[in-house]
Amino acid sequence: MTDANGLTAIKHGEVTRLGWQPPTQEMTDAEWLDLGKQITTVDESMQWMIGDWWAYGTARKYGDGRALAAAIGIDYQVVQVLATVSRAYEILSRDKNLSFKHHRLVAKRDDRHEWLQRAATGDVDPTTGETKSWSSRRLNDEVKAFDQAQRDLHRAHKTGGTATITHADSLQWLQSIDTASVDLLLTDPPYATDITDIATFATWVDEAMRCIKPTGRAVIFHGRYPQEVRAYLDAADRIGWTYELAAWHYADTMGPNPTGRLKTSHQMILIIHGPDADDLYTDQLIDKQSCWVNAMNQEAGGRHFAWQKPQALAERLVTTFAPPDGTIIDPYAGAGTFLIAAAALGRHATGCDIDQQRLTDAQHRGIELAA
Numbered sequence: 001m002t003d004a005n006g007l008t009a010i011k012h013g014e015v016t017r018l019g020w021q022p023p024t025q026e027m028t029d030a031e032w033l034d035l036g037k038q039i040t041t042v043d044e045s046m047q048w049m050i051g052d053w054w055a056y057g058t059a060r061k062y063g064d065g066r067a068l069a070a071a072i073g074i075d076y077q078v079v080q081v082l083a084t085v086s087r088a089y090e091i092l093s094r095d096k097n098l099s100f101k102h103h104r105l106v107a108k109r110d111d112r113h114e115w116l117q118r119a120a121t122g123d124v125d126p127t128t129g130e131t132k133s134w135s136s137r138r139l140n141d142e143v144k145a146f147d148q149a150q151r152d153l154h155r156a157h158k159t160g161g162t163a164t165i166t167h168a169d170s171l172q173w174l175q176s177i178d179t180a181s182v183d184l185l186l187t188d189p190p191y192a193t194d195i196t197d198i199a200t201f202a203t204w205v206d207e208a209m210r211c212i213k214p215t216g217r218a219v220i221f222h223g224r225y226p227q228e229v230r231a232y233l234d235a236a237d238r239i240g241w242t243y244e245l246a247a248w249h250y251a252d253t254m255g256p257n258p259t260g261r262l263k264t265s266h267q268m269i270l271i272i273h274g275p276d277a278d279d280l281y282t283d284q285l286i287d288k289q290s291c292w293v294n295a296m297n298q299e300a301g302g303r304h305f306a307w308q309k310p311q312a313l314a315e316r317l318v319t320t321f322a323p324p325d326g327t328i329i330d331p332y333a334g335a336g337t338f339l340i341a342a343a344a345l346g347r348h349a350t351g352c353d354i355d356q357q358r359l360t361d362a363q364h365r366g367i368e369l370a371a
Contacts, residue, residue: 011031011034011035011038012027012031012032012035013035020039047082047085047100048082048085048086048094048100050074050079050082051079051082051083051084051085051086051087052083052086052091054079054080054082054083054086055083055086055087058083065080081104084107084108085100085103085104085107088103088107088108088112089103089107089112093113095116095120097120097133098116098119098120098133099136101136102116102119102134102136102139103116105136105139105140105143106139106143109143115139115142115143118134118139118142119133119134119138119139119142120133120134121133122134123357124357142364145365146364146365146366148311149340149365149366149367150366152311152340152341152343152344152366153340153343153344153366153367155343155344155345156340156343156344156346159344159345159346160325160346161342161343161344161345161346161347161348161349162343162348162349162350162368163336163339163340163342163343163349163350163367163368164339164349164350164351164367164368164369164370165333165336165339165350165351165352165353165359165362165363165367165368165369165370166350166351166352166369166370166371167352167353167354167356167359167369168352168353168354169352169354170189170204170331170332170352170353170354171204171207171331173331173352174204174207174208174210174211174329174331175207177211177329178211179210179211180210180211180212180213180214181211181213181327182211182212182213182216182327182328182329183212183213183215183216183217183322183323183326183327183328184212184216184217184218184219184318184321184322184326184327184328184329184347185208185209185211185212185216185217185218185219185220185328185329185330185331186218186219186314186317186318186321186322186328186329186330186338186342187208187219187220187221187329187330187331187332187333187338187351188221188307188309188330188332188334188338189201189204189220189221189222189331189332190332191222191223191228191307192222192223192225192227192228192231193223198227198228198231199227199230199231199234201231202231202232202234202235203235204331205218205220205232205235205236205238205239206235206238206239208329208331209239209241209272211329212272212274213274214274214275214276214277215274215276215277215278216274216277217271217272217273217274217277217321218270218271218272219269219270219271219317219321220232220269220270220271220272221248221267221268221269221309222267222268222269222270223267223268224247224264224266224267224268228268229245229268232268232270233270235270236270236272239272241272241273241274241275242272242273242275243270243271243272243273244271244273244290245268245269245270245271245290246268246269246271246290246291246292247266247267247268247269247290247291247292248266248267248269248291248292248293248294248309248313249265249266249291249292249293249294250265250266250267250293250294250295250296251265251293251295266291267307271321278323280320280321281319281320281321281322281323281324282319282320284319287316287319287320288320292313292316292317294310294312294313294316295310296310308334308335308337309337309338310337311337311340311341314337314338314340314341314342315341315344315345317338317341318338318341318342318345318347319345322342322345322347324346324347325346325347325348326347326348327347327348327349327350328342328347328348328349328350329349329350329351330349330350330351330352331351331352332351332353333351333352333353333358333362334353334355334358334361334362335358335361335362335365336351336361336362336365336367338351339351339362339367340365340366340367350370
């Protein structure tokens with residue numbers, strides 16, 4: 001039976017290591033249903049109960065811990081972990097809508113309650129409008145990504161780099177950038193698979209290149225499909241500056257096995273060089289190759305969206321194409337990977353995105369929201 005405080009005591013029958021032994025006296029329908037509710041509650045709270053029990057006993061020094069654990073048949077290291085989680089949260093601060101694993105993942109953090117609140121609040125599904133809480137895996141990914149971004153921003157603080165992001169339409173935002181004021185345009189715009197008319201969409205390049213210094217460059221990711229490649233080559237032709245094509249190869253994704261065409265394992269990169277562009281800013285020959293190989297799925301904490309670029313790739317591009325203390329823009333900043341990489345390497349980066357979720361992701365990674 002569950003009392004007013006949510007406490008449950010098993011009634012009817014006996015609970016053993018091998019299961020539930022029914023009582024000798026026949027149960028009523030109501031008693032049987034009530035027992036089911038009790039068992040369910042105990043199942044959901046078992047790790048909490050063991051942790052609470054062990055924390056209580058160790059606080060009162062009830063004998064030798066290892067011997068006691070062995071006596072009841074529970075692994076000493078396991079019960080220690082459970083007790084650590086229990087000690088981290090008073091009962092009233094535990095979220096009944098999140099699992100014990102959610103709580104365990106952030107138990108040792110000073111900001112654990114903030115993370116649990118974010119996990120419980122979750123995200124809004126753009127197609128249904130429904131709110132869905134985070135899985136424990138999602139929480140783990142978010143925490144890892146946040147910690148990595150904080151390390152990157154700490155590097156930025158030491159090197160003097162900066163990163164800001166604005167909630168804005170890309171074209172309108174680009175129009176606010178001074179002509180010939182930017183050293184590097186580094187961006188990853190939507191692809192032909194998400195755009196109805198890629199040729200018309202790619203005209204954003206014209207406005208973006210207005211912002212680039214004659215000594216600067218543009219590095220633009222796009223898909224390998226012929227119509228998309230053609231759209232960006234046409235854009236480069238309109239600019240009239242020297243350009244070339246490079247590629248990012250990711251060999252760590254599998255997916256469907258096509259039968260009539262090649263399996264896509266790379267994305268194209270259009271690189272436009274200003275007429276007075278300096279030499280590349282790296283002496284590393286590996287970074288001067290026309291094909292960069294970086295795994296897609298080895299990010300600390302995973303990715304915020306499908307085509308988020310690896311941090312290692314972002315830093316290679318910044319090191320290669322942006323001068324020390326240079327200015328970098330990204331009109332399709334997403335979760336801010338390029339901005340973080342630029343700031344970590346001592347550059348000054350600013351960008352925008354129209355998607356509020358991506359903007360929120362960027363802010364949670366520590367990027368400053370610009371007015």
